[in-house]
Amino acid sequence: MTTRRGAIAVLAVLLVVAVLLALGLGTVWIPPRTILRLMAWKAGLAGAPADVPPSTAVILFELRLPRVLLAVVVGAALGTAGAIFQALFRNPMADPAILGVSSGAALGAVAAILLGGGVLAGGLMVPAAGFVGALAVAFLVYRLGRIGPAVQVGTLLLAGIAVAAVISAIISLVLSFSGEQIRSIYFWLLGGLGGRGWDDLTGIVPLVVVGIVLALVEIRDLNAMALGEERAAQLGVEIERFKRLALATGALLAAAAVSVAGVIGFVGLMTPHILRLVLGADHRRLLPATILGGAVFMVLADLAARSLVPPEEIPVGAVTALLGGPFFLYLLRHERKAAGERA
Amino acid sequence: MNEPDLLTFERVTAGYGARVALEDASFTVGAGEVVGLIGPNGSGKTTAVRVASRALRPSAGQVTVAGRDPYALRAREVARLVAVVPQEMSPALEFTAQEVVLIGRSPYLSPFAGGTLHDFRRVREAMESAGVAELADRPLGELSGGEKRRVILAQALAQDAPVLVLDEPTTHLDPKHVLDIMETVRRLAGAGRAVLAVFHDLNLASATCDRLIALRDGTVVANGPPDELLTSALLRLVYGVDAEIQVNPATGRPAVLYTLGDEKVKRS
Numbered sequence: 001m002t003t004r005r006g007a008i009a010v011l012a013v014l015l016v017v018a019v020l021l022a023l024g025l026g027t028v029w030i031p032p033r034t035i036l037r038l039m040a041w042k043a044g045l046a047g048a049p050a051d052v053p054p055s056t057a058v059i060l061f062e063l064r065l066p067r068v069l070l071a072v073v074v075g076a077a078l079g080t081a082g083a084i085f086q087a088l089f090r091n092p093m094a095d096p097a098i099l100g101v102s103s104g105a106a107l108g109a110v111a112a113i114l115l116g117g118g119v120l121a122g123g124l125m126v127p128a129a130g131f132v133g134a135l136a137v138a139f140l141v142y143r144l145g146r147i148g149p150a151v152q153v154g155t156l157l158l159a160g161i162a163v164a165a166v167i168s169a170i171i172s173l174v175l176s177f178s179g180e181q182i183r184s185i186y187f188w189l190l191g192g193l194g195g196r197g198w199d200d201l202t203g204i205v206p207l208v209v210v211g212i213v214l215a216l217v218e219i220r221d222l223n224a225m226a227l228g229e230e231r232a233a234q235l236g237v238e239i240e241r242f243k244r245l246a247l248a249t250g251a252l253l254a255a256a257a258v259s260v261a262g263v264i265g266f267v268g269l270m271t272p273h274i275l276r277l278v279l280g281a282d283h284r285r286l287l288p289a290t291i292l293g294g295a296v297f298m299v300l301a302d303l304a305a306r307s308l309v310p311p312e313e314i315p316v317g318a319v320t321a322l323l324g325g326p327f328f329l330y331l332l333r334h335e336r337k338a339a340g341e342r343a
Numbered sequence: 344m345n346e347p348d349l350l351t352f353e354r355v356t357a358g359y360g361a362r363v364a365l366e367d368a369s370f371t372v373g374a375g376e377v378v379g380l381i382g383p384n385g386s387g388k389t390t391a392v393r394v395a396s397r398a399l400r401p402s403a404g405q406v407t408v409a410g411r412d413p414y415a416l417r418a419r420e421v422a423r424l425v426a427v428v429p430q431e432m433s434p435a436l437e438f439t440a441q442e443v444v445l446i447g448r449s450p451y452l453s454p455f456a457g458g459t460l461h462d463f464r465r466v467r468e469a470m471e472s473a474g475v476a477e478l479a480d481r482p483l484g485e486l487s488g489g490e491k492r493r494v495i496l497a498q499a500l501a502q503d504a505p506v507l508v509l510d511e512p513t514t515h516l517d518p519k520h521v522l523d524i525m526e527t528v529r530r531l532a533g534a535g536r537a538v539l540a541v542f543h544d545l546n547l548a549s550a551t552c553d554r555l556i557a558l559r560d561g562t563v564v565a566n567g568p569p570d571e572l573l574t575s576a577l578l579r580l581v582y583g584v585d586a587e588i589q590v591n592p593a594t595g596r597p598a599v600l601y602t603l604g605d606e607k608v609k610r611s
Contacts, residue, residue: 220456223446226435234396234429235502236422236450280482281437284456 007279011292015072018299022068025307028059035060066198071302072295073201074193074257075267077208079294080215081253082268083287087222088246089145089156092273093331096254097265098157099141100164101134105251105258106188107167107174108133114178127207130255137163138247168263191264191317193302200260211253212291218246219283226281264298264317266324271297273331347410348373349506349537350395350425355404357394358561364390366561367404372537374505377529379548379569380541382558383582388541389430390561392510395539397421409505422450426502428509432495436484440494443483444470447501466501473497473527489520496524500531507531509540513547525551545599549573550591557581573597 020032030038038057040046078096085094085101096102112129141163145156168189175185186192221242224232233239257264271294272286279285298316301323305316348371358364365387372378380388393399394406397413406413413421426447435443445452447469448462458466470476473496483491492512499507509528513521521544529551532538542548548555549569557565557572559581565572570590578586578599587600 217454220449220452220454223438223442223456224449226438227432227443227446230398231427231429231432233398233418234422234425234427235446236417236419238418276437280439280442281435282439282442 007275008285008289008292011289011296015292015296015299018296018303019068019072022071022299022303023060023064025303026059026064027310028056030056030060030064062197066201067193067196067302068299070193070196070201070204070260071298073205073208074261074264075271075294075296075298075301076291077204077211077253077257077294078264078267078298079271079290080212080268080287081250081257082294083272083283083290084215084218084222084246084250084253085268086272087225087283088243088250089142090226090228091156092276093157093269093328094160095266095269096134096250096257097164097263098269098328099160100137100162100167101141101160101251101254102258102263102265103164103167103171104133104135104137105130105255106133106263107171108255109259110171110174110188114174124203127204127256127259130259131252134251134255134258135248137167138251142243142247186315188262189317190315190321191258191262192305192313192315193261194306194313196260204256204260207252207256211249211256214245214249215253215287218242218249219287222246222283222287262315262317264320266320266328267294267297267301270324270327349409350508350539351405351407352391352394353405353407355391355394355401355406357390357399357401357404359399363402364561365394365401365558368558368561368563369404370556370563370566372506372539374535374537375532376554377532377538377540377552379552379555380539380558381543381545381548381555381581386558386581387561388558389510391558392427392508392539392541395506395508396425396427419450422502422504424504425506425508426499426504428496428499428507428512430510430512430514436482438483439480440475440483440486440490440497441466441470441479443494444475444497444501447498450502465503466497469497469500470494472500472531474523489516489523492516492520493524493527496527505536507536507538509538511541511543514543521547545573545578549596549598550594570595570597573599 020035023035024030024032034052037046037049038052038060041048042061081096085096085099086092108129109126112126141156141160144159171188172185221232221237224235224237229239272290275289275293276286279289301319302316305314305319308314350372352368352370355368356363356366368391380391382388390399394401395408397418400414408424444466445458445462448458448466451462452458467476470479473493475490475493475497478486478490478494483494486494496512513524525547528538528540552569554567555569555572556563557577564581565577573588575586575588578584585602587602588597589600591598
């Protein structure tokens, strides 16, 4: 049990290390010591470090820090959304991207931007429209995947994949007709954190905080749901209300992430799944661990996206897909074997 | 009646869509009593369990649990009054036994599911009652079928509900585990709970229950102590089988001896 508790601490340390690494690496290497001294200076705890050129501070605070923090927030949001969907659908392969929820959010966000909503409601219009799209897809796919009393795993995944494919096509079409460049289509479909700044961060942090607080409040009922809907009801869960709340929470988190980073797959799939193998399925541990783990995964994936082939950037969604695709296939095979053994 | 009736069905009719699965059923289960529901497949046993556990609202009649109408209460309040031991449960294999039993405390836990010292004490007591205390830290996936069943029993016990409803809690278990579970159930009734249990095994029902209720086609056809209720005539009426009833010399309870069709000639 102590190892299981310690895992949270280990993840927290990993996150700090990953953040320092991502802040330091780039065209200019900034050593961790310098990063910490610069931060102390910014926080008013120390004087300006005399031996550090001002350009280093600009790189750190204007380019890298907002991007790394954005990766933290986006990763935490996607990981948490994945954990919620996996518990809700009782399926370790559920993830906002696979279920099409992220595509729904992207379509909503693209529509809001093209209709000129980007500046409305203090910039909240894009995530809001993304939320509507994500929510609509979440409920649609849930309905499609549900046959009789149970959510059928295969049907659910196929429904999600089909819906995601249709929506991705619509996004491409809409963007092509609007004269947007291929690059921006790429961005929405494969995701990325390039060119994002402090405004994007402050825009989504409140949404992600709300989503994570909601997720933490759902821990008890997520655990009961792991035993099946009927059993959860016997244990006092108001099933229908809870499912709506949990779907909305997952959609909110996915929409917040997508509105700044596009569709990034597999973070929500892999993070909870791997942590479940180590920590077990109890959401009292799994959910906090997934929040941290998603952030670590995303920070490292984004670091890889911008450093593997400099000066070019790979879409971060391509990095997560390269890691996550094979993992997904392995899971699929593993699941089918397990299902075969049960039958 | 000295004991209060913790579970009452009064002229309850319930079903699924147009199909009526339970019709005009009336019975009670008192504190300290173990009552068995018997009857063939499709006779309405599981429907009765679902009605009692707020999963299926009756279309007519009244059900009460500890004197209250479960359909006028919230799910959480009902979960403090009725604990169900289900026939099957989704295999939550990556939970430890203790975590599964703690989920049984859901009706009392905060939304964060932290669990107070009291919750953990009740979890430990429930696990001791069900004989699974030593399995606390083992993942469910590593346990045998019998151990898993007892963990699920412990989960229901952790609900601290005065009414316990068991839906065929011992299917697929070997005799040793079956008897262990039944002994635990009788001990719980002895401590003042009302127990309603669905049985397929008539000898087990006879050995365990204070009273039996026989269902056929959704209606109650008999209700009484095993030694009065279990007769050849009733088994022919309810199940359409030929069986002889003898008395278990050790307990004085009736024992059912079946006769297969091709051996009837020899007997007569």
